[in-house]
Amino acid sequence: MDKTNITIIGAGVCGLATSYLVSKEQKDILVVEKNDAFGRETSSRNSEVIHAGIYYPPDSLKAETCIRGKALLYQLCKENNITHKQLGKILVAIDDEEFEKIKEIKNNAEKNGIKNLRFLDNGELKSLEPNINAKEALLCPDTGIIDSHQLMKFFQDESKKKNVEFAYNIEVVEIKQEESGYTVTVKEPEGELFSFQTKYIINAAGFDSDKVAQMVGIDIKKNNYKIHYSKGQYFRISNPKKFVINHLIYPPPSKTDLGIHITPDLAGGLRLGPDAHYVAEVDYQINEKDKGTFQKSVSRFLKNLKEENLTPDTVGIRAKLQAPGEDFRDFVINEESDKGLKGFINILGIESPGLTACLAIAEKVKKLL
Numbered sequence: 001m002d003k004t005n006i007t008i009i010g011a012g013v014c015g016l017a018t019s020y021l022v023s024k025e026q027k028d029i030l031v032v033e034k035n036d037a038f039g040r041e042t043s044s045r046n047s048e049v050i051h052a053g054i055y056y057p058p059d060s061l062k063a064e065t066c067i068r069g070k071a072l073l074y075q076l077c078k079e080n081n082i083t084h085k086q087l088g089k090i091l092v093a094i095d096d097e098e099f100e101k102i103k104e105i106k107n108n109a110e111k112n113g114i115k116n117l118r119f120l121d122n123g124e125l126k127s128l129e130p131n132i133n134a135k136e137a138l139l140c141p142d143t144g145i146i147d148s149h150q151l152m153k154f155f156q157d158e159s160k161k162k163n164v165e166f167a168y169n170i171e172v173v174e175i176k177q178e179e180s181g182y183t184v185t186v187k188e189p190e191g192e193l194f195s196f197q198t199k200y201i202i203n204a205a206g207f208d209s210d211k212v213a214q215m216v217g218i219d220i221k222k223n224n225y226k227i228h229y230s231k232g233q234y235f236r237i238s239n240p241k242k243f244v245i246n247h248l249i250y251p252p253p254s255k256t257d258l259g260i261h262i263t264p265d266l267a268g269g270l271r272l273g274p275d276a277h278y279v280a281e282v283d284y285q286i287n288e289k290d291k292g293t294f295q296k297s298v299s300r301f302l303k304n305l306k307e308e309n310l311t312p313d314t315v316g317i318r319a320k321l322q323a324p325g326e327d328f329r330d331f332v333i334n335e336e337s338d339k340g341l342k343g344f345i346n347i348l349g350i351e352s353p354g355l356t357a358c359l360a361i362a363e364k365v366k367k368l369l
């Protein structure tokens with residue numbers, strides 16, 4: 001192919017959701033992905049939680065796309081038999097300080113229009129979660145879990161039915177603006193370079209999206225587009241039957257992450273994590289020495305959890321616009337005409353709740369085209 005109308009860079013959940021929605025109306029779409037299949041990076045290395053939208057500041061894109069995305073995702077799952085479960089989540093506070101924090105979360109959720117959160121009394125908590133210890137507990141019924149692989153496969157397969165082309169094992173290495181669009185140069189697996197023209201580019205390159213933005217000449221420092229990597233590790237409970245857990249169990253969040261939580265998965269397993277550490281490079285190695293920190297953190301509210309109950313699981317990398325020490329940063333979903341780059345759409349900083357928000361992000365991109 002030497003010409004295409006729309007090029008989507010990245011076959012993570014955001015690129016795929018965009019291809020799915022946009023291909024319902026537009027033709028001639030190409031998805032370019034450097035790995036040999038979809039969802040090999042962050043989109044398959046996360047908690048697979050459908051978030052309710054309770055944490056994010058009112059009027060932020062994170063709040064808006066999470067709440068809209070949650071509704072769209074539940075509907076899509078129901079209509080297309082994508083495996084999911086609306087388990088509900090319980091936020092636990094083990095002392096007065098944490099109780100203040102979960103009260104603030106309830107207030108924030110209400111500002112975001114989510115009014116179904118309620119505190120559980122001790123008896124209720126005991127009957128819902130006999131293995132959990134907490135001074136106070138807040139139930140959030142909207143939260144669920146989803147099979148993210150099935151979701152991404154659905155997006156890819158539906159896109160293919162609309163003749164979207166998927167170029168796997170192909171890495172975008174250069175982008176040049178032309179009079180009526182862009183010339184994209186890609187590297188094939190054997191190292192050969194190949195160029196084609198495109199009118200629109202959607203940059204959905206996850207934690208590499210700042211590098212793709214740089215390729216077209218965007219000054220990422222000046223525009224505050226630099227992506228910082230935050231590594232999140234998971235450990236798995238090796239004998240989950242011993243620790244029956246029926247909901248997602250979360251401590252209060254910190255300024256940069258949601259705290260090490262307990263996530264039941266769809267196969268009946270239990271995962272703990274993710275933790276959060278800024279790192280200079282992408283690295284998917286788990287540090288077994290952190291097992292102790294996980295045990296300490298979660299045994300505050302999960303009775304009888306011992307280090308020997310934990311085995312290393314996966315690692316994911318958050319694509320954060322928020323630099324270490326910085327305050328909240330929102331998603332960026334922007335058509336870059338104001339930078340002289342007509343038809344170039346950046347979606348940047350899509351950390352959590354990006355999986356939940358994927359369809360709402362895609363809707364926004366569709367409007368920008």
Ligand SMILES: Cc1cc2nc3c(=O)[nH]c(=O)nc-3n(C[C@H](O)[C@H](O)[C@H](O)COP(=O)(O)OP(=O)(O)OC[C@H]3O[C@@H](n4cnc5c(N)ncnc54)[C@H](O)[C@@H]3O)c2cc1C
Nearest residue numbers: 010012013014034043046047049172206232316354355356
């Ligand atoms: C530890 C962790 C836990 C999380 N938990 C949740 C959760 O429970 N719920 C939730 O809603 N969200 C969660 N998230 C966030 C969610 O996983 C992400 O927001 C989402 O997966 C981002 O998808 P993406 O498509 O933007 O990026 P990615 O999935 O990273 O996809 C980007 C793709 O672009 C490709 N690419 C990059 N550069 C190039 C190039 N030059 N040429 C070609 N291809 C390229 C990459 O190979 C990759 O496949 C979590 C994230 C992490 C890290």
